[in-house]
Amino acid sequence: MKFKILLALIFVNLMQAQKFSFPKTAVTDSLILEKQMPELAQQVINHLHSSQHKLKNNINFLDDFFRLQIAAKDYQKAINTLADYRNEYADHNMAGNKFLGYEVYSMAKLIEKERKIIFPDALQIAFNTKYESLPDQLTTRLGLILDGDVNNYKKTFRKALDKQKDKDNIDYVSALALCKSYINYKIYSGIKPQVMKLLALKDKAQYIIETKDLTLKNGSTLTITIVRKKANTSPLPVILTSNIYAGPFDEYFGKRAASYNYVGAVVNTHGKRNSNDVNNPFEHESQDLYEVIDWVYKQPWSNGKVGMIGGSYLGFSQWAAVKKLHPALKTIVPQVAVGIGIDYPAQNNIFMSYMLQWIRYVTNNKLTDDADFSNATKWDSINTAWYKSGRSFRALDSISGKPNKIFQRWLDHPGYDEYWQKMVPYKEDFSKINIPILTTTGYYDDDQIGALYYFKQHHQYNKNADHYLVIGPYNHGGAQSYGFTYVNETPIDPVARISIDDLAFSWFDYILKNGKKPELLKDKINFQVMNTNTWKHVSDLDKMHNSALKFYLKDRKDNSSVFNQPHQQNFTKQIVDLKDRDKKDTYYIISKKDSIKTTNSIYFESEVLDKDLIISGNLSGFFNLSINKKDFDTDTALYQIQPDGKSFLLSNHMVRVSYAKDNAVRQLLEPGKSVQIPIKNSIVISKKIEKGSKLLLLVGVNKNPRWQINYGTGKDVSDETLQDAGEPLEIKWYNDSYVEIPVYKD
Incomplete structure (x- = not known):
């Protein structure tokens, strides 16, 4: 991960070093702006063509590139780029339709020029032509695709433009952001009213749509x-x-x-x-x-x-x-x-922070509050503020500025009790x-x-x-x-x-x-x-599998295989300070290409596999462990380390240990006493693991702003605070613990 970030920073810095001409008068004069934007887009395109980076086959590159081409008024090339995107990257059902607004706009601009007609007439021809080329199953999506958020596009464009006040040049990253936000706003503000009316006429001709209230x-x-x-x-x-x-x-x-x-x-x-x-x-x-x-x-x-x-x-x-x-x-x-x-709202009895964001999404009004739900910065800030404060999970809604009865009611049911059971x-x-x-x-x-x-x-x-x-x-x-x-x-x-x-x-x-x-x-x-x-x-x-591999929690210091049962019992000790909110992240360095975050985890790696292996099904097994508290939340992940030095997450599992044996009845641990914790309800996957790969197993403690924090007192976790953390959590992971990996053999 560090290497990925470093490479990205190097690339961004190189790009930012490139400056493009963009007069400051364009910020305040709309006529100058309309003249300058195509020129700026073309400068960025020329720079991309001349640079040596290898992003031209990247999905994000194509996503940016067709917008630059439209901004540069090279409409036919934009349509061609969209076709490339559709052929290589588009999802099956949408068939590239999520960019249909951009394609119809480009078609309309070409028709406007070729036939020397006004844009609204050209847009109608372009829309009808495209609509008739699509099967019914795809035209049903057009209302969602063409209903662009013009106000949000306008705000984003204005924000990007305001950054250029009193400047006569612009760096690559800013130029790209400005071009994209400009074209998003220009297209949807220019086509949405008309194409939505045209679509409504198509729907009226084809469907009978009624809305009724049932008592x-x-x-x-x-x-x-x-x-x-x-x-x-x-x-x-x-x-x-x-x-x-x-x-x-x-x-x-x-x-x-x-x-x-x-x-x-x-x-x-x-x-x-x-x-x-x-x-x-x-x-x-x-x-x-x-x-x-x-x-x-x-x-x-x-x-x-x-x-x-x-x-x-x-x-x-x-x-x-x-x-x-x-x-x-x-x-x-x-x-x-x-x-x-x-x-949901708890996975294996661990409540997630996301639940409050979702509740607001569906209850703030009679429809959905998309603006609030999509405000990732806001919700990240709320979750981080809660995490840093050390307050109880019950306080999350108050920290957000708006107490919520539904959120509190859900927290009153940490086990799979009658409240949940009666719903399904x-x-x-x-x-x-x-x-x-x-x-x-x-x-x-x-x-x-x-x-x-x-x-x-x-x-x-x-x-x-x-x-x-x-x-x-x-x-x-x-x-x-x-x-x-x-x-x-x-x-x-x-x-x-x-x-x-x-x-x-x-x-x-x-x-x-x-x-x-x-x-x-x-x-x-x-x-x-x-x-x-x-x-x-x-x-x-x-x-789904007909065999299994038991991956034991062994450190392999003696080069013995993690797939062989240990000769004598031992343990690996892990210490996690639940009070610490400023701990720096740690990583398992795989190669110059990749790394895996290991904060609050310990890891065990297998030997290099000497033949292909098909992992198919979900992880099982048990953890033999002891802790100095009454409870904690596990966090387990199995990765493939590919021969090319990249990681691939195969499966993960998390559970509140006190509910691991029965999700309806809490069974607290006795501090210092070893206990077997079953691994159930992990993520299913089926994938061929290539010869030359390794498997990396992470086991540890769930502790981050996206989830409740279990301080281990045995009280309702939703009511625990930082003051309940006490001494650091100590876990002894015994080496006869194993994660059973499901294997399919032909």
């Missing part, structure tokens, strides 16, 4: 949006989504279903849009959705069959709906489903769920633990569960319809570049329209093995 038996009101294709005049199955993120996504989700020839129905949760009820996220879906489904299936445009789809919170909503299963609900497709009380199926409830289900998640999905929790519980309590899983190299967005081809700046295998939307609606065709079963679903578990360009198909999760 439930308890008097609550929910807003529902119904979308149907005008061409579909007969009753159809209804695809329902329960959406807390009220706003543009309501019409989008509805149009998406309609584009696949279903009726799309999107209901907003309590307190959203036209509802005046109290907004308590997660608490009402289980009760509300039975009535919503009952209303939906009785409508004249419904054929009596209902399916559900959605990701994250919208995935949770489907599990809430099947707690009391309505006969008309024939299938659900939960994607990256939040495991309420399992992986619990234990025997799963045995009554006899409808077909398709779950999707990813190796990089923030809610993978939740998605797999439901899958495992369903199969555990219902031996005949008709429940399929698709898991691959996808992140939280990628596994709920966006299917990116690059994740963490790493390309995924071509075979994994599937349309999650197409998969989901093929499933609906299979269940609701007697269609063909999706080809990918060859067995109950369908997983992509990274770095092999293959999918594998097995009947249960345990069959």
